[in-house]
Amino acid sequence: MSDDRRYDGDFREVTEDFSEPEEIEIIKESGEESAGGSSADEQADGSGDSPEETEKDAPDEKYCVICHRSSRKAGKLVDIPGGMCVCTDCLQKGFDTMQHSGINLNESFGIFPPFITSDNIDMDMLGTMHQPKKKKKTKPVKKLTLEDLPAPHMIKAKLDEYVIGQDRAKKIMAVGVYNHYKRILSEPAKDDDVEIEKSNMLMIGPTGSGKTYLVKTLARLLDVPLAMTDATSLTEAGYIGDDIESVVSKLLAAADNDVERAEHGIIFIDEIDKIAKKKNTNQRDVSGEAVQQGMLKLLEGSEVEVPVGATNKNAMVPLETVNTKNILFICGGAFPDLENVIKERLTKTSTMGFQSELKDRFDGDKDILQQVRMEDLRQFGMIPEFLGRLPIVFALESLTEDMLVEILREPKNAILKQYRKLMEIDEVKLTFEDEALHAIAAKALERETGARALRAIIEDFMLDIMYEVPKDKNIGEVIVTRALVEHKGAPKIIFRGQEYDLGS
Template sequence: MSDEKNTTIDEVNTDDQKLEETVKGVVEDTSKDDSEYEKLCSICHRPESITGKMIELPNNLYVCPDCMQKSFDMMNNGQIDLNQLMRMPGVQILNMQDLENMMPKQQKVKKKKEKKEEKPELDLHNIPAPHKIKAKLDDYVIGQEQAKKIISVAVYNHYKRVVTDTMDDIEIEKSNILMLGPTGSGKTYLVKTLARLLDVPLAITDATSLTEAGYIGDDIESLVSKLLAAADNDVEKAERGIIFVDEIDKIAKKKNTNQRDVSGESVQQGMLKLLEGSDVEVPVGANSKNAMVPLTTVNTRNILFICGGAFPGLEQIIKERLNKHSSIGFIADLKDKYDNDKNLLSKVTVEDLRNFGMIPEFLGRLPVICTLQSLDRDMFVKILKEPRNAILKQYQKLLALDEVRLEFEDDALYAIAEKAMEKDTGARALRAIIEEFMLDIMYEIPKDDSIGEVIITRDYIEGTGGPVIRLRGQEVPPLLENNPVQESGL
């Protein structure tokens, strides 16, 4: 009998031990699961990764600092005297149980896993040489050899300047760049390609929205705040970055105006301290300063500035200057000598830029002047087919997904180039032209599974014929192998 009782007691103890282990495991799993999820604000429902540290209230309620501050402001600015209200019998200001019942049940949001990226520290041994930078740019940008050389050397020197900043007593000054070129010549694309190839924070901004102190658009410090955002709010990393300011010609000094030029000359004067190097207070995570946004200090001494613009009307200023030097007599230059000069911008001087409306102090902080050439027909053809991300390669890949081969005749490419030159908008015209004549092909091909190859001809580009369509398994006749245009098509 005693043995049966001992057996029963042992079984009960074993069951209790198992129950205790089960409960302990559930508690551990619950705490583990809660640690994997973010805390959400009970008012605005934003996660803790955005709002910052939450304020924990009873009954598992959380309030972010912003909502708590807004609640305090409403209490302070309200017309109700809370002290008298609290003395009134039967009045309860806040009941946590009622608040929990009124709130909808919050959905849990998993925390984002932080990826640890180990990047080698920058030193003199792993700085990319100028010829390597230019070789990478050659894969994406056609032509503009001089511009690619200047940018490659500037970035290489920028890296060396950052590395050797504290190595000796000799201080290396930075060489900011001013890029001039007609629209569509590749200024912005060149810098965007550079951003992908180099491991350095780069911010691409636009000068058209800048005003002296942000009266209507963005203030001047927003240039640095965008670079800080590109560097993931890492100040030390942002102080080694590059800022490309596009449309810099839009802040030229306005002529024949008596009003304050808040978007022209004033912006140039405000940018002087940025180009030279100074401590600037910029907002974190916003373009404008306000009471709700924290500020941080960024030193622009090691930030390289690249300014680019088309400068419309500058060719006329250069032409007038060159014509003044022509003399009278048999050796005099003709007045229309420079009318058809496509590379007239390469003859630009600082005096021409001053006459355009750029102040001398601003030009003095951009010592390197880089000009881009206008695109001719051969360059248009190369842009179509040679870069790694060429437009033709993109369409060939799109049709390859439908198991259709796309080919372009050389005459068709020259026809596209000629149409692009007529539009006079640079390489941007190529996409518009190809989108136009590829619309019907991209629409009709998915209908017919028997189509195996499409050949674009010059007649189709000029609107006098159609493309050559070959069916799957169709062999090309021997006489037509070198001249596929003669094959019947649509």
Template sequence: MIDNDYREVDTDEKNVSDVEETKEGTPVETGEVVTDDSTEDNEKTDDFDEFCAMCRRPASKAGKLIHVAPNMAICQDCMQKTFDTMGQMPGIPGLGDINIGDMLSSGKMPNIQFVNMSDLPFGNQQKVKKKKPKEKKKEEPVLDIRKIPAPHKIKASLDDYVVGQDYAKKVMSVAVYNHYKRVAAGTEANADGVEIEKSNMLMVGPTGCGKTYLVKTLAKLLDVPLAIADATSLTEAGYIGDDIESVLSKLLTAADNDVEKAERGIVFIDEIDKLAKKKNATQRDVSGESVQQGMLKLLEGAEVEVPIGATSKNAMVPMTTIDTSNILFICGGAFPGLEDIIKERLNEHASIGFQADLKDKYDKEENLLRQVTTEDIRKFGMIPEFIGRLPILFSLDALSEDMLVQILKEPKNAIIKQYQKLLAMDEVKLEFDDGALRAIAKRAKEKNVGARALRSIIEEFMLDIMYEIPKDDNIGAVTITEAYIEKTGGPLIQMRGTPELEDKSGTN
């Protein structure tokens, strides 16, 4: 055990003060793990934090550690659990009544003789290097109703990043505006007996249409904590998988463990359609209907106990209480097969007679999800109680070829702009002609996975360019042509100092 009264003696007064000042520092979050080389510098400074040999928690989180050997330390919780376990063993009566706190204060261990732990080969004790304490940020003011951007301003900001989906952006802007007015008003809104309900949202749209990107952009613009959870990993409490409260743990982490800040955040639960009830299921549906029922209290508003810094309640971490009344929940999913349910509803009264519609009338309707209703969602497998807590239902349109061209070049974070920035670091100018953009969009449309196909297609034909261009410092500009996308030609290469372009198909 290292003596706490130990003090380094140095003729240089400045070094002595530095050592004493370091010892007074408070424990902070743990960082990289380093192996103790038994050097004097590591033992005499507080730049490192020790582990508990049993639960592996650092001293900054577990509290004061008990050194049972030079290379072994145990936290008070694990030591108390050890005594409790030994007290239940036959032949060792009374050990379970020992309190580790009293034992530490008295400095005595009654009727206990320990083995010399220093003789056991535990190896080197690992330590955690402490992070430098972060500068304290100025306390953020409580949400001010006068500073909430108006719906048209929220939509205008979304237009800079998201192409199309005007109806969806309009709905989200109004819902978010009303929600944060409700949060900012607080108890004043209830003085006249009128209580504003939450405006949770359910968005339906095909894959790759921008559901997650919309929510990410919205949270970034509002500067509020955002947690994105995947519903496929959620299960009922007591089964293998993430508990329902784990979505709040992610939100708390995004808010830097600030409960008050987390209670004003946004939770986006993706793949919500995977929670649909299983049809003709003969066993308990622990990852479907049961999760829907467990989420009811979160969506409506309740005080939930959440572990800090972990997603499991079984971890030895402290718990905190989060009130979900002011947390905005947005659920999204592709809902595959929902189009067939909508077609069935629309064709119910149009099968017989001179004025009857053809049954295949809606087969080629690309944006059939626009006509979705809560009844269609219920038939899909979502329980009525769950749908009722998501009052705002809207759909996103499938991406057309023109929209894919816009996605390539118009948003602030467009894919083409990303590659242009990469090549600009090599002092090379990258350009795409209109035919190339149209060819990329056409190929992406054929893959039927939305905007996600754009990245994979561009990665394919940009591989050779990104590989070859750094070889030649004389290249000044590259133009991607339609022929290069169709694999019938090459890009146009312009050398530095020459105004004309020459076809250099050997690059590919």
């Protein structure tokens, strides 16, 4: 081996003339090792290079001054003054750190620091690094004005297109909403000392009677932000669950974080009966009476700080101040066993004598909830302070068989219209006999889940029809009969050009 030798930064012994096929000796700090070998550490982490790679790449090897990775591992490096190089990963981390520290790169350095120019950096290599994020274009929202506010009879007419029955409940809601928005949209006179109170509502009705659907339709009609939440998830502040202010943060999110628009929105709290006072309990009622007490200020109107984009407050989430003075609160609940409380009040008189009341007089009355009073709700478990902030209390009617039949076919998005649309895609006409509709309604009444049972019943007998019909392109019409609904027969099938009954 020649005496003219030099050492590179990795203590590799390299010959001056690479054309000579002489063996390359590698000298390690910890001792001698055989030629062409590698250390145990390099073998362990898989970073050891073969002698051929070392001999070929060592003279042109570049290393990042920050992470000390070679160009073979880090990719193409960026040259900076002083004979140093930086990999793109470290360069990106540096940019991110400066941005998080509040340094504006465009104002301080232009786009990049002064030592990085287009001459010594490959812009294609950086790709889309440091391109500003495009903001989503939001459609301009038209604010509700007093001139655009529909009258109560127009609100009820719109509700009639989607909700069957419940005329009294729709009138109460139409008048209450109309008065509420008149209150916040009208400009009070300077010498007027009269201040109109909020008209928060409490809806009572059995499950499936249309409480949630009424509120959804109302918010869509007025084009105001709507937040819907479940009272079962609310707990007193400091306990596991959603804080009471989370209902306001959901409304703020529904208004695209526009505080002014959110303050004119509607909050619907469902299952409000689940926060009634727990009876015969020896522990703190964090999800019952405590929630009612915490909601008093929200219902009456106060300024609360709510987190943006989250339901709980913490140091990493920004806060916005929202005034709930002009927010309409609508609470709804089924209030099970409230009928027994009303019956007990109505039958307090003696069962003997001329003015006696029979104990079973109201057992068959399905609309007994219409006779509800504040004292009944207090006995159920609602505190008087909470009920005092819900001045409008009304109950929805129980659904009858005729009402369920109308629900099947009358509304704009009726269930039958949805199934007909599905069959029309296959170019098949779907027809329901009147007796079949009454059979569906009768089955729904037996399940005691209101209008929610209709979809499940129809899906049960329509399964075979929707499975078999696409097989035969000659089928032109399917007629649903009462026998099919009761699982005692088959539907009538009309082929294109002739009629055929599967039950025959």
